[in-house]
Amino acid sequence: MANSEYEYVKREFEFDRRLPPxxxxxxxxxxxxxxxxSKIHAFEKPNxxxxxxxxxxxxxAMLEKFPDIVFAYGVSDEYSFVFREETEFYHRRESKxxxxxxxxxxxxxxxxxxxxxPNKELKEPPYFDARxxxxxxxxxxxxxxxxxQVDCHINNQYNTCFWMLVKSGxxxxxxxxxxxGTFAKDKNExxxxxxxxxxxxxxxxxxxxxxxxxxxxETTVKIDDYGNPIKRPxxxxxxxxxxxxxxxxxxxxQHILREGKFMHEFVKKFGNDRMLPPCNWIVVRIxxxxxxxxxMIHSFDKPNDETALRLMDASASLMMxxxxxIVFGYGFSNEYSFVFHDKTELYQRQESLIxxxxxxxFTSLYMKKWxxxxxxxxxxxxxxxxxxxxxxxxxxxxxxxxxxRQAECHAGNQYNTCFWMLVKSGxGERExxxxxxxxLSKDKNExxFQQFQMNYNNEPALFRKGSCIYRRKQMSTGGxxxxxxxxxxxxxxxxxxxxxxxx
Ligand code: GTP
Ligand code: MG
Numbered sequence: 325m326a327n328s329e330y331e332y333v334k335r336e337f338e339f340d341r342r343l344p345p346x347x348x349x350x351x352x353x354x355x356x357x358x359x360x361x362s363k364i365h366a367f368e369k370p371n372x373x374x375x376x377x378x379x380x381x382x383x384x385a386m387l388e389k390f391p392d393i394v395f396a397y398g399v400s401d402e403y404s405f406v407f408r409e410e411t412e413f414y415h416r417r418e419s420k421x422x423x424x425x426x427x428x429x430x431x432x433x434x435x436x437x438x439x440x441x442p443n444k445e446l447k448e449p450p451y452f453d454a455r456x457x458x459x460x461x462x463x464x465x466x467x468x469x470x471x472x473q474v475d476c477h478i479n480n481q482y483n484t485c486f487w488m489l490v491k492s493g494x495x496x497x498x499x500x501x502x503x504x505g506t507f508a509k510d511k512n513e514x515x516x517x518x519x520x521x522x523x524x525x526x527x528x529x530x531x532x533x534x535x536x537x538x539x540x541x542e543t544t545v546k547i548d549d550y551g552n553p554i555k556r557p558x559x560x561x562x563x564x565x566x567x568x569x570x571x572x573x574x575x576x577x578q579h580i581l582r583e584g585k586f587m588h589e590f591v592k593k594f595g596n597d598r599m600l601p602p603c604n605w606i607v608v609r610i611x612x613x614x615x616x617x618x619x620m621i622h623s624f625d626k627p628n629d630e631t632a633l634r635l636m637d638a639s640a641s642l643m644m645x646x647x648x649x650i651v652f653g654y655g656f657s658n659e660y661s662f663v664f665h666d667k668t669e670l671y672q673r674q675e676s677l678i679x680x681x682x683x684x685x686f687t688s689l690y691m692k693k694w695x696x697x698x699x700x701x702x703x704x705x706x707x708x709x710x711x712x713x714x715x716x717x718x719x720x721x722x723x724x725x726x727x728x729r730q731a732e733c734h735a736g737n738q739y740n741t742c743f744w745m746l747v748k749s750g751x752g753e754r755e756x757x758x759x760x761x762x763x764l765s766k767d768k769n770e771x772x773f774q775q776f777q778m779n780y781n782n783e784p785a786l787f788r789k790g791s792c793i794y795r796r797k798q799m800s801t802g803g804x805x806x807x808x809x810x811x812x813x814x815x816x817x818x819x820x821x822x823x824x825x826x827x
Pocket of ligand 1: 356359367369371372401
């Protein structure tokens with residue numbers, strides 16, 4: 325339905341998260357509920373050789389099918405597939421890569437089942453989940469694989485002991501108790517002494533897991549005129565049960581995790597900016613960094629410095645003039661939330677640009693207005709504001725968000741009012757915290773009333789309710805341009821304090 329009026333649902337709502345460039349991407353597949361699956365298909369415990377070989381066959385098929393997979397490592401019901409660093413498989417679109425891998429793997433598993441279990445019917449459809457993880461350099465990808473092999477070793481050693489104990493007559497609970505707190509050495513001793521098993525003689529597939537990769541093998545490519553085979557090294561997908569923790573294997577197989585070629589055009593791919601989802605209300609929340617220190621250096625009044633709050637309000641108010649897409653602002657203390665309407669196309673909704681420009685512009689306004697609000701105070705330290713963007717698909721949730729911020733304002737201010745009244749009355753700060761610990765809102769109101777004859781509700785609304793900023797529709801005479809005639813205009817009116825929240 326190209327270019328129909330409905331086409332926007334694809335264009336605007338479908339997001340393709342792309343795996344970051346120049347990373348080795350690992351897709352790790354894990355059997356879903358394989359505890360149950362292995363039980364109903366009576367897999368041998370702790371290792372069912374056929375089940376593991378079936379997994380290896382699936383992994384081999386994956387490497388044969390997808391040339392971008394350079395290595396795979398499997399143990400139990402999981403398999404990790406490593407995509408080469410510079411892969412352009414499905415343009416690195418995560419959902420495509422994940423779904424395709426897991427689906428193909430499953431499909432081979434079902435198709436090849438009969439080859440490994442000719443006498444067992446597949447009673448339930450096996451299925452797997454998959455996740456993608458990215459490793460930026462050779463060390464981290466090698467460490468990832470080492471981690472999986474260490475895990476294989478630890479689990480297999482434990483399981484070998486556990487099932488030997490159970491098979492020798494212990495209950496599962498007893499076996500668990502015997503193994504609790506034992507080290508690798510103890511487990512090896514237990515196997516040797518009680519069962520005459522040398523753990524190192526156990527099959528390498530169980531101890532080391534399975535590695536699948538392309539190995540250079542001499543392959544006959546044709547027969548010459550005299551009947552002699554002509555051999556050439558060819559890469560063949562191979563399964564081995566070897567150590568991949570130490571350097572030896574990797575030194576002998578440098579072609580596997582070869583670093584990709586670097587192309588000039590390639591650097592552009594690193595700028596993958598997040599687009600904020602369409603038709604969502606965007607809230608940019610700005611918050612002063614290290615404002616404790618900042619307010620101390622500039623000796624702001626405690627707990628509230630009215631001038632400092634008015635400076636925040638004035639800066640926020642000017643923000644709304646610069647950004648017409650902001651429909652509402654709510655602030656208290658050293659934070660301000662700006663609500664952008666759901667249709668905003670500011671910076672094509674690119675998160676980093678929205679965030680950075682808001683925080684930078686706000687900082688700039690705050691500094692520019694400083695002198696006006698604090699004519700006698702020099703700005704001794706540069707104020708800094710961090711910003712984050714939040715997306716809300718429904719207006720109702722935006723309202724809930726704002727209510728939440730106002731509730732925070734109330735709780736914080738009530739606490740601080742009590743705290744500083746106690747401190748000013750001679751209590752130590754620690755003592756004041758102790759007194760307030762566990763008190764409810766009601767208790768704090770009573771404390772203020774009884775000890776300081778203060779009615780909290782008579783405190784300035786600016787402190788108790790925070791500040792809301794919005795545009796109000798009102799008639800205005802257009803001044804010089806309109807002569808006497810009235811003209812309807814949107815007017816920017818800042819309301820401080822007395823608004824009791826957006827609900
Ligand atoms: P989810 O992955 O969370 O869905 O659960 P799961 O039941 O698959 O458990 P998990 O992946 O943590 O562990 C794999 C489980 O598969 C093991 O606990 C075993 O029960 C079972 N399993 C895997 N390989 C074998 C095997 O060779 N023999 C037997 N008997 N069981 C196996
Ligand atoms: Mg599993």
